[in-house]
Amino acid sequence: MFSRILVSALFAGFLAGLIAALLQLVFVQPVLLHAELYESGALNHFGDDAAANGAGGAAAAIPGVDLERDGLSVLFTALTYTGFAFLLVAAMALAEDRGFRITVRQGLVWGVAGFVAFQLAPALGAPPELPGSAAAEIGPRQIWWFGTVGATAAGLALVAFARSWALRGVAALLLLAPHLIGAPHPDEFFGPAPPELASLFAARSLGTGLAAWSLLGLLAAYFWLREGKRTEGMARVV
Helix, strand or coil: CHHHHHHHHHHHHHHHHHHHHHHHHHHHHHHHHHHHHHHHCCCCCCCCCCCCCCHHHHHHHCCCCCHHHHHHHHHHHHHHHHHHHHHHHHHHHHHHHCCCCCCHHHHHHHHHHHHHHHHHHHHHHCCCCCCCCCCCCHHHHHHHHHHHHHHHHHHHHHHHHCCCHHHHHHHHHHHHHHHHHCCCCCCCCCCCCCHHHHHHHHHHHHHHHHHHHHHHHHHHHHHHHHHHHHHHHHHHHC
8 A cells, every 4th residue: 555655646746746847937937036026126116217127128137047946946846746646645545445436537626625725725815925025924824824724625525525514514614714713914015026916926826736736636546546456466466
């Protein structure tokens, strides 16, 4: 069982991570680099030179390909999604052990559920932030983030597998609780980057996250089933 989880998670996570890294380099990183120019003062959205710092000037100022930076970004993204894959495959193993059948098509649902738990639900209270944006202290934000992820994952699991309405009621409470409590926020909002850039960054971060998690779910289910068939074949031979 452990080797099946290990192989499935490594293959699914690494492949999904590479695709996620590519999507981030194409769609998210240009917005991030653009925002860093405002943070450093190279561009000034609110000053007299705002008109001169339009899309054309900003595009010319944004750095091009940096092999070291981009390579590290790809590596860390692949490692991150490999970690997510271990959680996802372990959950699939637990569900299968409880008698639930796993299919590749269902893997897509599992992936979307992972996206909701790890990205969408936390983003409802604390959306992805650009460099230089106002934010609450990191400690309370991390506590709220972990609590939101845990409560959302548990709530989704109860929605999917609970057999009583009482447990489904608990699921609803778990899904709502982090947002009723509310994420920590600063007393006032400020930042050098245009708000339009912040909204674009949040939208693209969530969009690429949805695509990557969907792919991760499909790959995790595929490799989980493939490794299961391979293990059964080896057992018959022995």
